[in-house]
Amino acid sequence: MPPLVSSNQSAQIAAASSLQFVLPEIVTAFKQQTGHNLRVTYGSSGNFLRQIVQGAPFELFLSADESYATMLVEKKLTVDSGRVYALGRLAVITPENSGIALTPDLSSFATALEEGHLQHFAIANPDHAPYGRAARETLQALGLWQALQPRLVKGENVAQATQFAISGSSQGGIVAYALALAPAISRLSRVLPIDQSRHQPIRQRMVLLKSAGGIARLFYDFLSEPEAQAIFQRRGFEVPQV
Amino acid sequence: MDDSGFKLRLKQQQPIPLDVEIECRAGELLALVGPSGAGKSTILRTIAGLHRPDAGSIQCGQAVWLDRQSNIDVPVQSRRIGFVFQDYALFPHLTAQQNVIIALGHLDSNRRHERASQLLEQVNLKGLENRLPENLSGGQRQRVALARALARDPEVLLLDEPFSAVDQVTRRKLQQELVVLRRAIQIPILLVTHDLDEAAMLADRLYVLHKGQTLQNGKPGEVMRQPNSALVARLMGHSNIFSAVVEAHDSAQGVSRIDWGGISLELELNEAFAVGSMIDWVIHPAHIIMHRRDRPSLGERENPVHGVVREFLELGETVAISLELEANQAIYLKFTLSRHSATRNGLAVGVAASVSLLAEGIHLMPKQ
Amino acid sequence: MDITALTLSLKLAFWTCLILLPLAVFVGRLLAWQHFPGKAWVEAIIALPLVLPPTVLGFYLLIGMGANSSFGQFYHSLTGNHLVFTFDGLLLASVIFNLPFAIQPMQRAFEAIPTNIREAAWCCGLSKLESLQRIELPLAWPGVVSALALTFAHTLGEFGVVLMVGGNIEGETKTIAISIYDRVQAFDNHTAGIMSAFLLLFSLVTIGLVYRLTYRRRRHGR
Numbered sequence: 001m002p003p004l005v006s007s008n009q010s011a012q013i014a015a016a017s018s019l020q021f022v023l024p025e026i027v028t029a030f031k032q033q034t035g036h037n038l039r040v041t042y043g044s045s046g047n048f049l050r051q052i053v054q055g056a057p058f059e060l061f062l063s064a065d066e067s068y069a070t071m072l073v074e075k076k077l078t079v080d081s082g083r084v085y086a087l088g089r090l091a092v093i094t095p096e097n098s099g100i101a102l103t104p105d106l107s108s109f110a111t112a113l114e115e116g117h118l119q120h121f122a123i124a125n126p127d128h129a130p131y132g133r134a135a136r137e138t139l140q141a142l143g144l145w146q147a148l149q150p151r152l153v154k155g156e157n158v159a160q161a162t163q164f165a166i167s168g169s170s171q172g173g174i175v176a177y178a179l180a181l182a183p184a185i186s187r188l189s190r191v192l193p194i195d196q197s198r199h200q201p202i203r204q205r206m207v208l209l210k211s212a213g214g215i216a217r218l219f220y221d222f223l224s225e226p227e228a229q230a231i232f233q234r235r236g237f238e239v240p241q242v
Numbered sequence: 243m244d245d246s247g248f249k250l251r252l253k254q255q256q257p258i259p260l261d262v263e264i265e266c267r268a269g270e271l272l273a274l275v276g277p278s279g280a281g282k283s284t285i286l287r288t289i290a291g292l293h294r295p296d297a298g299s300i301q302c303g304q305a306v307w308l309d310r311q312s313n314i315d316v317p318v319q320s321r322r323i324g325f326v327f328q329d330y331a332l333f334p335h336l337t338a339q340q341n342v343i344i345a346l347g348h349l350d351s352n353r354r355h356e357r358a359s360q361l362l363e364q365v366n367l368k369g370l371e372n373r374l375p376e377n378l379s380g381g382q383r384q385r386v387a388l389a390r391a392l393a394r395d396p397e398v399l400l401l402d403e404p405f406s407a408v409d410q411v412t413r414r415k416l417q418q419e420l421v422v423l424r425r426a427i428q429i430p431i432l433l434v435t436h437d438l439d440e441a442a443m444l445a446d447r448l449y450v451l452h453k454g455q456t457l458q459n460g461k462p463g464e465v466m467r468q469p470n471s472a473l474v475a476r477l478m479g480h481s482n483i484f485s486a487v488v489e490a491h492d493s494a495q496g497v498s499r500i501d502w503g504g505i506s507l508e509l510e511l512n513e514a515f516a517v518g519s520m521i522d523w524v525i526h527p528a529h530i531i532m533h534r535r536d537r538p539s540l541g542e543r544e545n546p547v548h549g550v551v552r553e554f555l556e557l558g559e560t561v562a563i564s565l566e567l568e569a570n571q572a573i574y575l576k577f578t579l580s581r582h583s584a585t586r587n588g589l590a591v592g593v594a595a596s597v598s599l600l601a602e603g604i605h606l607m608p609k610q
Numbered sequence: 611m612d613i614t615a616l617t618l619s620l621k622l623a624f625w626t627c628l629i630l631l632p633l634a635v636f637v638g639r640l641l642a643w644q645h646f647p648g649k650a651w652v653e654a655i656i657a658l659p660l661v662l663p664p665t666v667l668g669f670y671l672l673i674g675m676g677a678n679s680s681f682g683q684f685y686h687s688l689t690g691n692h693l694v695f696t697f698d699g700l701l702l703a704s705v706i707f708n709l710p711f712a713i714q715p716m717q718r719a720f721e722a723i724p725t726n727i728r729e730a731a732w733c734c735g736l737s738k739l740e741s742l743q744r745i746e747l748p749l750a751w752p753g754v755v756s757a758l759a760l761t762f763a764h765t766l767g768e769f770g771v772v773l774m775v776g777g778n779i780e781g782e783t784k785t786i787a788i789s790i791y792d793r794v795q796a797f798d799n800h801t802a803g804i805m806s807a808f809l810l811l812f813s814l815v816t817i818g819l820v821y822r823l824t825y826r827r828r829r830h831g832r
Contacts, residue, residue, distance in 0.1 A: 169682075329726070333730070
């Protein structure tokens with residue numbers, strides 16, 4: 001039985017950094033509907049995993065992929081095995097004045113590389129960031145991975161990768177579409193979403209922790225409802241087929 | 243003033259006010275005495291080139307070291323001065339020998355070692371050449387500092403309270419060594435000291451400084467016996483400084499009389515002070531003679547003064563006495579007595595006593 | 611063990627020390643003995659990296675060194691290189707970040723030399739330069755060496771700024787601290803543990819040796 005809920009409490013949510021522009025809108029909708037507050041912390045999923053294992057008081061964890069959430073399930077720290085709430089999408093991005101055209105096969109980057117115009121290309125670190133892994137898969141699928149390797153600038157998480165990509169010291173990068181769509185980013189750049197067939201799906205799974213209170217559970221359900229799902233789709237995510 | 247001497251004129255308002263003129267001949271030792279803040283160290287530092295005054299000039303022998311008006315200011319390194327600092331300022335990472343050698347830059351490198359050894363021997367430090375300052379006693383360090391100052395073959399030697407940081411016994415020894423050393427070197431020497439006894443012992447002349455002004459200069463004995471004002475008398479350590487009014491001058495008898503708070507005193511004729519004028523006068527304890535109860539003497543007729551002992555301080559073998567005058571209880575005479583004299587005369591607090599003030603010891607000074 | 615990252619870190623520490631040595635001796639000595647209006651502010655600016663989080667420095671460096679910035683472009687026209695995502699940029703960041711670690715101990719060392727020792731040197735006929743070489747530097751030397759040891763070790767441990775502006779490029783900006791962090795992020799605690807232990811020992815031995823060697827010298831100032 002969920003504990004009693006009062007309007008003074010709020011729930012602690014840990015959310016992947018790729019959600020930082022889409023989640024506030026969903027949170028506002030939730031508040032309008034239920035009157036409850038939420039406290040959301042954004043960060044890299046790997047860090048959250050570590051923290052939660054060490055006892056950090058989060059009630060709901062929205063991971064950027066499945067594996068981190070699954071590890072929590074295996075450690076029996078969750079209520080159940082959770083749910084996929086969205087599918088992450090990639091986009092190729094370039095600073096406004098870079099002069100490189102955006103095509104689905106990223107061929108213009110290959111050209112720029114050959115002609116020596118490409119100094120840096122940003123992705124999240126493929127070793128531990130889900131969007132970085134997907135970016136690597138995409139580049140491998142397009143046959144550009146070997147060539148671009150020496151030019152890669154790796155962000156600690158996909159948010160930092162995005163920042164690098166539009167910084168002016170890079171000529172572009174592959175980042176989360178959700179981040180690229182945000183006004184703060186799209187204002188300074190040109191964006192093209194990447195076909196999802198180029199990489200393994202970025203299945204973003206969420207889990208309720210055993211300590212989750214009533215508000216967190218309400219929010220968990222809310223995220224799968226049509227209103228929230230529509231917001232996800234509008235903001236650069238793919239919604240899971242029910 | 244012959245050419246090998248030293249001449250200084252200094253005037254400034256900041257950081258401390260100074261207005262002095264000093265001359266020192268070759269082979270002469272001049273002491274600068276006065277309270278802290280009088281400007282004594284500043285004067286030495288100015289001579290060394292470590293301080294630049296607003297206005298003034300310094301001439302050493304033929305060379306002009308400083309002339310603010312003509313914009314001449316010879317840098318420290320080019321003035322051949324020997325400076326002994328109050329806390330020695332030895333280079334802690336160099337041995338005694340190396341400390342001296344470093345000042346021998348004007349000699350060929352192959353002669354420096356020998357000359358340094360010579361100097362160290364001259365200051366009685368033979369055998370200690372290879373010690374670091376941290377392994378030398380205070381007195382030994384001061385000798386190294388002196389040797390180093392002399393190494394420059396200086397045209398003037400500047401000593402800034404050189405013996406104040408060592409104990410009494412060592413100080414006496416160092417003072418004696420300085421006296422011996424002086425015979426060997428014939429350059430002007432300026433010594434800054436707080437210690438009047440030291441000044442009296444070592445100096446040919448002394449300058450009394452106060453708030454940047456020279457109050458008096460002359461032979462130590464002279465300044466001591468004949469200070470030219472109450473302030474100088476105080477600075478020289480006199481404790482019996484009083485005011486009086488000139489009563490009369492009797493040229494027939496060769497005496498002058500002064501009215502000291504109702505007491506009439508007789509002294510040697512001194513017509514420099516007008517009758518009726520207010521003056522200060524001073525008397526040295528040596529000229530205050532105790533009236534002995536058991537053996538009255540003729541001397542007791544000279545300026546007899548009666549009073550009551552108000553303070554009786556035993557300081558070792560002497561006793562310091564404050565005598566409250568019977569005629570004017572606001573006035574106290576201070577003098578010292580050997581302990582056994584004090585006992586023989588039955589002196590103690592509250593006991594009546596009489597003294598004579600010897601006429602020759604009464605020295606008049608203009609009121610400032 | 612990520613040898614490339616280790617070599618990079620050592621190279622960064624070495625070059626930082628090399629650049630900071632003359633700079634810090636000069637500035638430290640100047641601050642020790644000169645007084646000028648605004649001196650307190652200069653000292654405060656130098657001390658900023660001690661109190662500011664590395665993220666602030668990282669932020670300003672990104673803006674100030676980027677390819678769009680005037681300084682970045684100036685540097686590019688001078689050397690043909692960029693500052694962001696390069697070793698050069700990291701070195702610049704490291705020098706700035708280590709200013710107080712290098713300057714402050716040296717300043718203290720020079721301040722500890724009593725003024726009258728310098729004056730005595732001049733009175734002995736030494737020029738200002740000779741006085742610096744033969745008197746001041748030998749006496750300030752333990753402070754100078756301590757400053758360098760601190761700077762070296764501090765650079766090896768630099769993380770926040772590198773994380774923000776480095777870009778994690780192997781052989782260029784992926785220092786050993788970043789490498790350790792990466793391994794932890796990837797849940798490879800084994801490798802992370804080896805590298806951490808190594809770094810700990812290395813730093814300890816380096817600083818310990820330096821302190822030991824200057825211990826005797828440090829006692830001379832009295």
